[in-house]
Amino acid sequence: MILKGKVWKFGDDISTDHIAPGRYFHLRTNLPELAKHVLEDAREDFASKVQKGDIIVARRNFGLGSSREHAPRIIKLAGVSAIIANSFARIFYRNAVNIGLPLIEIKEVDNIDEGDVLEIDLQNGIVRNTTKNEEYRFIPMPKFMLDVIGEGGIENYIQKYGDYKL
Amino acid sequence: MGKTIAEKILSVKAGKDVLPGEIIVAKVDLALVQDGTGPLTVEVFDKFGFKKVKPSKSVLFIDHAAPSPRKELSNAHNILRDFSKRTDAMVSDVGEGVSHQIMAERYVKPGDLLVGADSHTCTGGALGAFSTGMGSTDLALAFGLGKVWLKVPETFLFNLKGKLPKGVYSKDIILHIIGKIGADGATYKAMEFTGEVLNQLTQEARLTISNMAVEAGAKVGLIPTDETTREYLKMRGREEDFSEIKADPDAKYEKVFDIDVSSLEPVVSFPHTVDNTRTIKEAEGIKVDQVFLGSCTNGRIEDLRIAASILKGKKKNKDLRLIIVPASKEVYLQALKEGLLEIFVEAGGTVMAPGCGPCVGVHEGVLGDGEKVLSTQNRNFLGRMGNPKGEIYLASPATAAATAIEGVITDPRKYLG
């Protein structure tokens, strides 16, 4: 699977409270409405400007905090095709896999600037920065996770196989 | 090869010897969702066409917004109540308290696999259970299939040595550890705690440590079981739930940290990350507008006792609000019997219904612009308590009580004689 998109840059420690603030708790049963506030506390204009296919690039520990799956869901709903970071918080990582949003850990996030265009090859573990003509390598996800993402998330995966297939 | 506690429990639940890094499917004993994450679980569960919940204890907790402050949340609560009726999942309704506290009091037993759609599900690790937070979809599958996929974590061992000084509590230990290793210092890992300090900690104090494992990024925070664990279960009529859980002597750890607690001082986390820790000396004198004593981290009876012993016969500072939220009905009733609630109210505090209270910024005690709060909860992220223009400091119940009296962050040791 090759993903292509334009970069939005974020810093360290973007928490689930930045992504889906508690004050919108009452919108959790209305994801399209909640998505209008996605990442609002990190960047107010993000939700109104993000475009389909765009890629988020952040630094350390993206998605730390609560288990709210609404966080990766509204990022995906807003059109983001993948998130690249130095590292991810564990529950966020797991939720993203389950809903079919690819996450990539690379060291060179500081080489990437806002607006750069990236191509991501998930199977082979390559990020190509076509703006800067650079390439960054990552360890591809384990097969099970790639399978889940390939199906578009664990919902489709379980509908198809009826169970976890390891 | 010897196993860590995490590897031991997961080997049993997967029905085979597991190794760190391996992806496994494991049988779930206990599963929980709460009112923020549960409605999405219900939606996914229904999409799959599941009819009944499989884990023997499947609980839906109404604790984050209890009682409900607005109609959207009242409707969300009704989704859970309705789900309970048709699937055999239990509901824990308004007035019962925070999921993690109730799980510890009533359901978790050593060796269990507990999964919850709430990040602080790791609290149960203090009872020797592999207890971990995940998402709503995971919980729909845990409810429907009775199993989850898991990556077996590598383990970091924390050897707690020395003697805990007066005025320093398990909250200070875990804040200190997170400050030292960082908010991502144990990401994807199991934390396991050992050492002589465990003998100086009650079961309640241990729950505080495991509760905050996720604040270092960890998947679980495991503590071996012992007589203290047995006693805790016995007091709740659950002695038969006890079993001994500990790592093999030749278990393999990815890293070992020696933590000497003897020289620790009260710790305060500064805004806006939990690992932004300082000693009380660097925090003293900061003026706060609110003190919150409660949450799944420090809303237990022991915490209320510590705070009440400091507040007894005193008044809170007039320029600040003091909010107390017992973590569960059991805690509430006990505090009532011991006269602790009277002490708080006499001191000028307000006692709210058991539950999450102001911790997550959904109702009760939302901060005003530019306000500061000292809270006993586990997180201080920007916007956490309902206002991104507020600032959250984290500390122990003793520090909270001393601060409530003085109106500025205060070293509790001056009130402990």
Ligand code: SF4
């Ligand atoms: S008390 Fe706070 S941290 Fe604990 S479960 Fe409730 S909202 Fe989460």
